[in-house]
Amino acid sequence: MNTLFSCSNKLVKWLKIDLPRIKSADGKKIGTQTIQTTTSQLTFQLQGFEYKEQRFILVVEASTKFCIIIPLSQFEQITLISLQHIVFSELFNYSIYLIQEITKNPFKQSPEALELLIQNVKSLQLNTNTVRNTDMSLGGMLSDTQHWITSFINDYGLDKINKNSMFNLSMNLNSKPKKSIQWQLPAEQFTALVMNIFYTEQIDELFQATQSTAQSTIQPAAQPSTLPDLESDKNSTTKQKSDNIIDFQAYKDKSEKTNK
Numbered sequence: 001m002n003t004l005f006s007c008s009n010k011l012v013k014w015l016k017i018d019l020p021r022i023k024s025a026d027g028k029k030i031g032t033q034t035i036q037t038t039t040s041q042l043t044f045q046l047q048g049f050e051y052k053e054q055r056f057i058l059v060v061e062a063s064t065k066f067c068i069i070i071p072l073s074q075f076e077q078i079t080l081i082s083l084q085h086i087v088f089s090e091l092f093n094y095s096i097y098l099i100q101e102i103t104k105n106p107f108k109q110s111p112e113a114l115e116l117l118i119q120n121v122k123s124l125q126l127n128t129n130t131v132r133n134t135d136m137s138l139g140g141m142l143s144d145t146q147h148w149i150t151s152f153i154n155d156y157g158l159d160k161i162n163k164n165s166m167f168n169l170s171m172n173l174n175s176k177p178k179k180s181i182q183w184q185l186p187a188e189q190f191t192a193l194v195m196n197i198f199y200t201e202q203i204d205e206l207f208q209a210t211q212s213t214a215q216s217t218i219q220p221a222a223q224p225s226t227l228p229d230l231e232s233d234k235n236s237t238t239k240q241k242s243d244n245i246i247d248f249q250a251y252k253d254k255s256e257k258t259n260k
Contacts, residue, residue, distance in 0.1 A: 036062050042193075045135050051153055054153065059090070095190075117203050145173060
C-alpha cells in the first residue's frame with residue numbers, strides 16, 4: 001500500500017532536512033497542493049505544533065478528516081525514519097481500536113474473523129513517500145485541533161499531557177460531524193476506509209460462517225473513492241453547526257464527570 005506524508009514547514013524544520021515538494025502542472029502553489037486519499041494511496045497531512053515548550057505532531061487523513069494528536073517528549077529528537085515509525089505506530093493503534101470498538105457488535109459472534117482482520121492491519125507493508133507540503137483546505141481542522149490542545153494545557157497543565165489524554169482528546173474531535181465530509185463522523189469514515197483495505201474474502205467467509213441469518217451478514221466498507229471529496233461540500237445548502245466552532249468546555253465537563 002502506498003502512503004503519502006505531507007509535512008508542514010515547521011515539521012520539516014524539526015527534521016532538519018529538506019524534502020521534495022509536490023509538483024504542480026502549472027507551476028503554481030508549489031508547497032500548498034491539495035492532497036487526497038485514493039484507492040491506491042493513503043494520504044496524510046502532518047503538522048508540527050508547539051505550545052509552552054510541549055511539541056506535538058498532528059496527523060490528519062486527507063479524505064475522512066480523521067485526526068491524531070501525538071505528543072513528543074521534551075527533548076525527543078525526530079528523524080525522518082523515527083517520524084514514520086511514530087506515525088505508523090499510532091495509525092495502527094487507532095485502526096485496531098476503531099475496528100474493535102465500532103465493529104465489535106457485528107464481530108461479536110466471530111472472534112476468528114476479528115482476529116484475522118487485526119492481523120491484517122499489523123502485517124501491512126507500506127511504501128511511504130514524504131514531501132514538504134501544506135494542504136490549505138485542512139487549515140481549519142488543524143487550527144481547531146491546536147485550540148483544543150492549548151485549552152487542555154491551560155486547564156489541566158503540561159503534566160497531564162500523555163498518549164492516553166491525547167488519545168481521548170483526538171477521539172472526542174473525531175466524534176464530531178464535519179461539514180467537509182458531509183456532516184459525517186471522521187471516526188466512522190476512517191473505520192470504513194480501514195475496513196475497505198483490510199476486509200478480505202477470507203475474513204468474510206469466517207464471518208458469514210458464524211451468522212445464523214443472511215440479515216446479520218456484514219458488508220465490506222465502501223471503496224475510498226466513494227468517500228466524501230475534499231471539495232464536495234462547497235455548494236451544500238445544509239445549515240449545520242460549523243465544525244470549527246470550539247466546544248472544549250463540553251469536552252471538559254464530560255471528562256471531569258467521567259473521572260468522578
